[in-house]
Amino acid sequence: MDSFLSQASIYLAAAVIAVPIAARLGLGSVLGYLAAGILIGPVFGFVGAEAEELQHFAEFGVVMMLFLIGLELEPRALWAMRHHLLGLGGLQVLGSTALLTAASMAFGLSWQVGLAVALALSLSSTAIVLQTLSEKGLMRTGGGRASFSVLLTQDIAVIPILALLPLLAVPQLASFTEDGSIARVTDTHDAHHHSLSLVEGLPGWAVALMTLGAVAAVILAGIFLTRPVFRFIHAANLREMYTALALLIVVGISFLMTLVGLSPALGAFLAGVVLANSEFRHELESDLEPFKGLLLGLFFITVGAGINTDLLLSETGDVLGLALLVILAKGVVLYFVGRSFGLRRRSLWLFTLGLAQAGEFGFVLLTFSQQLNVIPGDLSEKLLLVVALSMLITPALFIAYDLLSRRMTDNRPEQEPDEIDEEGPIIVAGLGRFGQIVHRLVSASGFKTVLLDNDLKAVQLMRRFGFKTFLGDPTRPELLKAAGIGKARVLVVALDDREKAVQLVDYASRTYPDLHIVARAYDRTHVFQLYRAGARDIVREMFDSSLRAGRYVLETIGLSEYEAAQAEQTFYHHDRMTVRELAQYWKPGVPAADNPEYIKRAKELHRDLETALLELAEKDDEKRA
Missing domain, CATH: 3.40.50.720 (NAD(P)-binding Rossmann-like Domain)
Structure with missing residues (x-):
């Protein structure tokens, strides 16, 4: 128990310190978790061999993430985006995979290993790219929308990739008996994690039927069983039961998928899509989001803790060269795919540079491939460093975009101004x-x-x-x-x-x-x-609508329409005076939170507002009396 508490304290403290710092620096939470893992593992040695075992537990965060992705993807919305998903996103994944596979084979890898490596490196960092696009206000640009479509395609592509990777390792993992049944899996990791199986020893046709039956059971349960179960839980009137049910759905489906030899992530994603139209969708999201975030964070910390720093120091040139090669190869594919879909100038360079890195799913797929003996352990360690380094280079890629953007003009022809008459x-x-x-x-x-x-x-x-x-x-x-x-x-x-x-x-x-x-x-x-x-x-675009909403709140909790309107007017005039007053203390480029004089005066003015509203309420009470 003491060992568990000490290790938990180390992991949580590292995350609490490193992630906010990384976020403030614009590096994103994923890099913060990786940095935390590197610090407590290779640098200071606070954690050791238990990080690998903990990683198996933390991988469940990936399953939860795919379930939540499925919840966001209504079948109708997916169909409406089919052209960009299949075209723009599909070409990027296929083109990057083909080019990286060719490069891997040129380095002497077999086609199976090269394909597994290419699939892992073809995916970009959803967490870093979306956060950066939002922070820079680029989500609504042409390049931002195209990047989002590709990232969504990549998130969906993880499912078939996870299903494909074991097939690349079939000669190493399983053998077939003379009657066509599947023999016991010989890989020690797989035997440890899949000791229970509903398909072991069955003929091929029975395995197929059992697998289809499991998928059908998930779909039917999502359609017909969730409403009665949620109503039953609702009758208990216990908030924690909703959380327990949400966890049961994900854990139960994942367990069922492992029993029939499928990826737990595949079942979780499928269940999420089935429940996307459910009225309980938001309840499930809010219940699972904290678990998903912590488990994913723990997964990335364990990846950072397991990074081979000796390898990084001894082969710095190779690792850096491979990271730049990955960025260059993906950048070439992204550039030509973007041009073929009509992206030009700023949008094209945002699309090309923003998605050129490898992503967090690379850690998942490389680790999974190593466990399946698809990729050798020493190569996997080097590629984990390559993925992490390419993600660390991403802020520099966005800086390069900013520099290019300042030198460009929009590609559309300049419109001549009208003659004003x-x-x-x-x-x-x-x-x-x-x-x-x-x-x-x-x-x-x-x-x-x-x-x-x-x-x-x-x-x-x-x-x-x-x-x-x-x-x-x-x-x-x-x-x-x-x-x-x-x-x-x-x-x-x-x-x-x-x-x-x-x-x-x-x-x-x-x-x-x-x-x-x-x-x-x-x-x-x-x-x-x-x-x-x-x-x-000066009119703040949300100010008047917010005032009206506040007046409705006051009326609902018991004030008369006249009293609420008076409070609204008092607040309005006080705010106008406050803005003029605080403008004297405002300093360009200095956040209000870092300006003590501004904060002091703002607090004084807020107390004045409270006094004015209390005096107004007392006058209303006197009138009623």
Whole structure:
């Protein structure tokens, strides 16, 4: 018990320290777990041989992850994405596998070993790439959407790869008797983990029937059995029973798959897809997510702890060269696949550089291949280092993309700005959802507006609905002059680009001091930037809707409509004053959490707000009395 507690403390402490640091540095949680494992294993020697045994337990996190992936993939959604999944993603996996297999055979490996190696290295890092795309705001770009499609295809491709790998090792793992039945598996690892079997000793046709029956049982149970069982559990009114049921589903299905000789991950994924349309899907996700995250984290820590640092130090050149070779080979395939699907310039380079590394599934597949004796142990150790190193290089690949992106212009032809032949007292710059609503209210009230936007699609949409709209960059002074900004009374700045919005406000406030500027802001930091630039009426895009939601909450818990409206108005006016006050303490480039003067003043203003709302409540009580 003492040994278990000490080892658990070491693993948890390493994760708690290393992962947040890696996340703050933009390296992602997977690299944080790997670094934690390297530190407590090869570097400091806090853990030893037990890491390998612990890894077998932690592999169950991969099973849970595939179950949760299945829950996210409704059959209808998969069918709608079939062209990108089968085309873009399928070509990437097949092309990378073919090129890496050829390279492996050129290094003297057999085709079985080369194929297993290529399959493991062809998959990219879902965790690192998705996190980086989200942090950089690139998910909605063409390259970001294409990358997501490929990553989704790779997640699904893990299932057939796991099913294929044992076939590559059939000569080493099993032999067939004269009557066609499967003899006992001779591999010690496999014998240890599959001592129970429903198909051992059966003829081939019986094995096939038993396997199909197990798959059919999983599908039928997911369709017909889950609702009654969940209702039964719900009647107990015990929260922990939901968690127990979620674990039972995954563990039970995994056990059934091992009994018929299939991958537990395959059964878990299949069950997840079956339950994707269930009303209990979100309950299952919330119950299993913490277990999945911890077990996966533990798996990556054990991988890091098992890395052969002596091998890394003695063969640094070989490992680094192989990592760069993998990135180059995958990059070539990604480049040509992306071009064939119409990606160009920034999107193409984001797609190429963002997915060129090997991924976390590489650890799973390489470890699994070694256990099946598909890949020799010494080669597997070197390839684990290659995967880890390629993932460590990923931030540098995104930096390279940023450098290339700054030197590029969009590949689409530049649209000539329209000749503006109208003027009006109100100019609306930017026709997204925000700008459209402002225009509709003002024009419906009988006031003339001049509409400007640099997005051709937005302009064409407005014209389709009968609104005269001009194409052009609203930040260009000559365009603003043609729109009559010198005579206009109000400029509405509703641009999607935050920097351009600040640029436009700064120019307009300096050049036309009598012009009233109403600006849209994304958040409080953007408010301060616009305020410094000269805007005075600044609307945060979520602020008013959040206020209305808060008023509904107050009405629901017992305040009258009048009282809730008064509280809403008090908060509104106090927040406007607060923004003006805090703008004096705001420092560009310094997070609010690192600005003690800002925090101190914000706390004082919040206490003032509480006092004002309490005084308002007391006045309402006096009126009722």
